[in-house]
Amino acid sequence: MARAATTSDVFNAVAEPSRRALLDCLAHGELAVGALVDQTDLEQPSVSKHLRVLHAVGLVTSRRDGRQRFYRLEAQAMRPLHAWVRTFDRYFERQLERVKERAESTRREHPRKEPS
Amino acid sequence: MARAATTSDVFNAVAEPSRRALLDCLAHGELAVGALVDQTDLEQPSVSKHLRVLHAVGLVTSRRDGRQRFYRLEAQAMRPLHAWVRTFDRYFERQLERVKERAESTRREHPRKEPS
DNA sequence: TTTACATATTCCAATCTAGGCATATATTGA
DNA sequence: TCAATATATGCCTAGATTGGAATATGTAAA
Numbered sequence: 001m002a003r004a005a006t007t008s009d010v011f012n013a014v015a016e017p018s019r020r021a022l023l024d025c026l027a028h029g030e031l032a033v034g035a036l037v038d039q040t041d042l043e044q045p046s047v048s049k050h051l052r053v054l055h056a057v058g059l060v061t062s063r064r065d066g067r068q069r070f071y072r073l074e075a076q077a078m079r080p081l082h083a084w085v086r087t088f089d090r091y092f093e094r095q096l097e098r099v100k101e102r103a104e105s106t107r108r109e110h111p112r113k114e115p116s
Numbered sequence: 117m118a119r120a121a122t123t124s125d126v127f128n129a130v131a132e133p134s135r136r137a138l139l140d141c142l143a144h145g146e147l148a149v150g151a152l153v154d155q156t157d158l159e160q161p162s163v164s165k166h167l168r169v170l171h172a173v174g175l176v177t178s179r180r181d182g183r184q185r186f187y188r189l190e191a192q193a194m195r196p197l198h199a200w201v202r203t204f205d206r207y208f209e210r211q212l213e214r215v216k217e218r219a220e221s222t223r224r225e226h227p228r229k230e231p232s
Numbered sequence: 233t234t235t236a237c238a239t240a241t242t243c244c245a246a247t248c249t250a251g252g253c254a255t256a257t258a259t260t261g262a
Numbered sequence: 263t264c265a266a267t268a269t270a271t272g273c274c275t276a277g278a279t280t281g282g283a284a285t286a287t288g289t290a291a292a
Contacts, residue, residue, distance in 0.1 A: 002247030003119065003279040004132070015131040016120070016250080020200065027204065033269055046251065048270050067259045067268045075207035082208070084136065085201045088143065091191035092198070118277035119249040132280085149239055162281060164240050183238045183289045 007056035010081045014059075018042055019050045023059065026073040033069055123172035126197045130175075134158055135166045142176065142189040149185055 006012045014020055018040070025031060025039050033051070037044050051071055054060045058077035063070045122128045130136055134156070141147060141155050149167070153160050167187055170176045174193035179186045 001245090001280045001282090003122075003249080005248065006119075006250095011131045011133075011136075015127045017127075018250085020127075024203070027207065034267095043252075044269070045253085045271080049250080052270085064259090067266095069269065073204075073207065075204050078201065078204055079208075082201050082204070085194065085198050087140070088189075088191050088194055088198070091143065091189065092195075117250045117252095117275090119279075121278065134280090150237095159282075160239070161241080161283085165280085168240085180289090185239065 006053050010057050010059065010078060011084075013053055013057040014078075014081065016050070016053075018046065019054055022047065022050055022054065023073060026060065026071060030063075030070045030072045032065075033071070036071070122169050126173050126175065126194060127200075129169055129173040130194075130197065132166070132169075134162065135170055138163065138166055138170065139175065139189060142187060146179075146186045146188045148181075149187070152187070 004012055006016065014023070021040050021042075022036055025036055031039075033044065033047055036042075036047050036051075040047065042050070051060060051062075054071075055062065058074055060071045061074055063072070120128055122132065130139070137156050137158075138152055141152055147155075149160065149163055152158075152163050152167075156163065158166070167176060167178075170187075171178065174190055176187045177190055179188070
């Protein structure tokens with residue numbers, strides 16, 4: 001079996017750095033394809049193809065205005081990714097605590113409250 | 117050019133559902149390969165191969181104990197992913213606000229504050 | 233040493249990819 | 263209708279993959 005399609009889910013769609021770059025651009029607001037080409041170092045066909053993938057997983061929607069086509073970020077499509085990553089939030093905290101505790105215990109053995 | 121290697125970064129590493137499943141298992145604590153095989157519907161060689169990828173990007177570390185090898189989650193390696201996803205937090209909120217505002221404006225017309 | 237157990241690696245097949253280039257489609261204006 | 267602009271699509275190639283089966287490596291016990 002081969003790798004899953006990039007259009008199979010949001011995880012695969014955002015695995016590509018260029019597509020993340022496009023989403024970063026769109027975070028500031030709706031943009032036409034040409035503007036995205038200008039703001040990245042991608043060729044126009046590449047941008048269109050990446051947008052197609054992003055559209056397939058629902059991360060962007062588009063609207064036509066004359067000959068231009070404007071793309072807009074649809075952040076709610078990022079929800080599964082968001083949710084999964086958040087699952088590990090406690091482990092970030094736990095590690096922070098561990099670091100703090102270790103730093104503490106080198107000086108003396110008393111927990112503190114304030115982080116740096 | 118082909119797709120980037122799964123070992124190129126955390127984004128590519130977690131794009132694979134099986135690897136996310138493994139990380140989910142390891143979130144409860146250190147586990148040997150055999151336990152991971154039991155807790156998933158993956159064959160042993162697949163588990164080993166996926167763990168190799170996860171190790172390559174720093175998402176797990178391992179420790180040998182007799183003939184077993186225990187793997188442990190290294191959550192801090194998820195930081196780039198975590199940070200990127202958080203970038204879009206405000207858009208989740210903004211969308212919520214938009215929904216609320218729309219509900220408001222259907223009743224009456226009230227001027228908006230400012231975005232962000 | 234031999235055997236059994238736990239894990240890792242190799243080879244394979246079938247896909248899916250990203251970029252480059254050419255070209256098709258669509259819309260506007262002369 | 264014809265030219266110009268904006269975007270999308272098709273074709274190609276090299277490369278990277280996943281799972282499966284077989285096998286190799288490594289450790290422990292008999």
